[in-house]
Amino acid sequence: MHCPRPPGSLHRMAEMATPPRVLFGIVVGGPLAGNHALTARGGGFDTPPRRIPPGPATEESPNMLGLMQDHPLLISSLLDFAARHHGDAEIVSRRVEGDMHRYCYRDATSRARRAASALDRLGLEFSDRVATLAWNGYRHFELYFAVTGSGRVVHTINPRLAPDQIAWIANHAEDRVLAFDMTFLPIVKAIWPHCKTVKAWVALCEADALPADAGIPNLVSYEALIGAESDAYDWPRFDENSAAALCYTSGTTGNPKGVLYSHRSTVLHAYGAALPDVLGMSARESVLPVVPMFHVNAWGIPYSAAMTGTKLVFPGAALDGKSVYELIESERVTMAAGVPTVWLGLLNHMSQHGLRFSTLERTVIGGSACPPAMIRAFKDQYGVTVLHAWGMTEMSPLGTLCKLKLKQLELPPEAQMAVLAKQGRVVYGVEMKIVGPDGDELPWDGKTSGDLYVKGPWILSSYFKGEGGDPLRDGWFPTGDVATIDADGFMQITDRSKDVIKSGGEWISSIDIENIAMAHPAVAMAACVALPHPKWDERPLLVVVRKPGVDVSRDEILAFYEGKVAKWQIPDDVVFVESIPLGATGKMQKVKLREQFKDHRLPGM
Ligand code: AMP
Secondary structure, eight states, X not given: OBOOOTTHHHHHHHHHOOOOEEETTEEESSTTTTTTOOEEEOSSTTSOEEEOOOSSOOSSOOOOOOOOOXXXXXXXXXXXXXXXXXXXXXXXXXXXXXXEEEEEHHHHHHHHHHHHHHHHHTTOOTTOEEEEEOOBSHHHHHHHHHHHHTTOEEEEOOTTSOXXXXXXXXHHHTEEEEEEOGGGHHHHXXXXXXXXXXXXXXXXXXXXXXXXXXXXXXXXXXXXXXXXXXXXXXXXXXXXXXXXXXXXXXXXXXXXXXXXXXXXXXXXXXXXXXXXXXXXXXXXXXXXXXXXXXXXXXXXXXXXXXXXXXXXXXXXXXXXXXXXXXXXXXXXXXXEEEOHHHHHHHHHXXXXXXXXOSXXXXXXXXXXXXXXXXXXXXXXXXXXXXXXXXXXXXXXXXXXXXXXXXXXXXXXXXXXXXXXXXXXXXXXXXXXXXXXXXXOBOOOSSSOOEEEEEESTTSOSSOGGGTTSOOOBTTBEEEEEEEEEOTTOOEEEEEETTTOEEETTEEEOHXXXXXXXXXXXXXXXXXXXXXXXXXXXXXXXXEEEEOTTOOOOHHHXXXXXXXXXXXXXXXXXXXXXXXXXXXXXXXXXXXXXXXHTTTOOOTTO
16 A cells, blocks of 8 residues: 555645534634634524633633544545445446446445546646546446545536536636546537646546547546556545535526535535435445436435445436336335436336336435325335435535424324425434524424525535625525425425515415426426516416326316415416426426516416
C-alpha cells in the first residue's frame, strides 16, 4: 500500500479549516474556536444561542468534553466497510452495452481505488470537480467513491438537460474531468468545444469500444485509464466538512444552482436513510434504485447500500416497464425506488400481461406526489407497500418518508390509506415547520397549510459560489412547498407554492385535484394548472392523458369529482392531450402547461 500522492498540502489545509457547525445545539469550530467564544442554544429551536466556553474543562470553564476518538465521517469508509464485511454482496448492472454485469463490493472497492489512483495521475487537485453523465451502473458507482474518497468532488450532471445547459453547468462547476456513458457520446461531441475547464473526457467503456473518429481531445476509455493503476491506494484522511458531491437543481426559473454536499452530510444522510422507518436498508435486501444516480445521488441509496451491505441492482438506461419488471424478478429485488412516472410504466406493463411480483415487498416513491390510486394499485393488486417519500436536491435529498406508527396498524384500511397518501414523518436529523405569510409557525393539526421550512445537517446552507444570496431565513431553508403537518408529525404537501391555485381568496391544492383524476379508471396522467380568471383570480384547468384504448368525456371526468371535493374546487374545464411535458427529473412541467393553455377559454368566460 502506498500513501496517496497529491494533494498532501491541500489535505492539511482542509484539516485545518474547520467551519462552524451545530451539534445538538452547540456551535463548535469556526473562526471563533480557541478564543472562548463558542456558543450553545438555550431551550427551544428558535431561541438565540447561549454562550458557553469551548475546550476542555478549566477552572473558569467547567464543561467537560467527551473522551471519544475523533474520526472524520468520510465516504471512503463506507466502501471500505462494505468490502471488509460484505465483500461478496452483489452489485448487478444492466449495462448500456446491453448485457448484464455482476460483481461484488470487494471488486467495486478494488476498482474504485484504481480509479482514485488514476485521478491522481491525471494531476487533479483536492476539491477538483469530476463530472459524470451516466446511467445507474457499476462504473458510475465506482466513481461515486473514487472521486469523493480521493478528495475530489463528484458532479453528477442530468443528461436529460439540453446540451447548452449541460455545458453551462460544467463551466459553472469548473469540471476538470467529465466521465460519460457511451449513450451520451452525441452530447459530449456537441459540448466539448464549449467546456473550457475540462481537461480529460473519460468514456465509460472498454478501450476497444472507444470510437477512433470521435474528434474529442483527450478522450480516454475508463477501462484503459484504471487498468493501468494498482488498487494499492490508501484513501486520504481529511476534514469531514470537505466538499464531496455537487448536484444542480433543475432551475425551472433562472439558471440552475449547485448544491454542494460534504462528506459529513453524506455519511449522516446515509445513516438516516438506512433507518428502519426510512428506507430500511440491510444486508438482507436486494435494492433497485430506478431513481437516477444523476439526480440527487439516487436518493443516497449507493451510500446507504455500502453502509449496510445491501445488494444493489442497477437498471442502466432501460427504464421501461418491461425491463424494470424483468430486473425485479431476475434479481429477486425486495425494494425499488423511483419517481411516479416510472411506476406508471411498470404497472401498465404488469396489468397488460397479467404479471405478478415474486419478491418485491416495497417501493419508495417520491420526487413528485404519488397518487393514492398508485399506492392502492401496488397494495391491492400486487401486495407491494408503497413508501411515499419527500425531499429535495437541497436536502441530500431525504426529508420525510411515510410509514405507519404502531398505533396506526389497528386503523381500518381507508384510514390507513389516508395516512399513507401523505409524504410522511421526518427522518431524524431533519427539523421541519410550517409558517404563515407573516413567518409565524402554524399548528400541526393536519388542516392548516403553510410554507414548509426545514433545517438539519444534510440541508444546504448556501448554493455553490453563493449564487442567489443567502437562501436561509433565521437558519431555516424555505422549501418552496406548501404543506400541512398533523399531530403525529405526518407532513402532507398540498402544492409547490407557485402551483397553488388561488380562487376567490381560497387555495385549491393542484395535487388533490390531480390525485382524484388519477383514481379515475380511464386516466393515465393528470395535471391541474391555474388559469387567470376575471372574477375569481384563478380557476383550475385539468389536463388529462387518457389510458390507451379508453374513452372518457370531459363531463364524465368532472362528474367524478362530485362529493369528493367542495363544488368550487372542481376544475372549470378538462382538456385531453397525448402527453404531459415532463422535466429532466420526471416532474410534470406546469410552467409549460400554463404557457400552452394560457389562451384557453374556460366555460362562462
Ligand atoms: P428536486 O430538488 O428536483 O428533487 O425537487 C424537489 C421538489 O420536488 C420538492 O420541493 C417538491 O416540490 C417535489 N417533491 C419531491 N417529492 C415529492 C412528493 N413525494 N410529493 C410532492 N412533491 C414532491
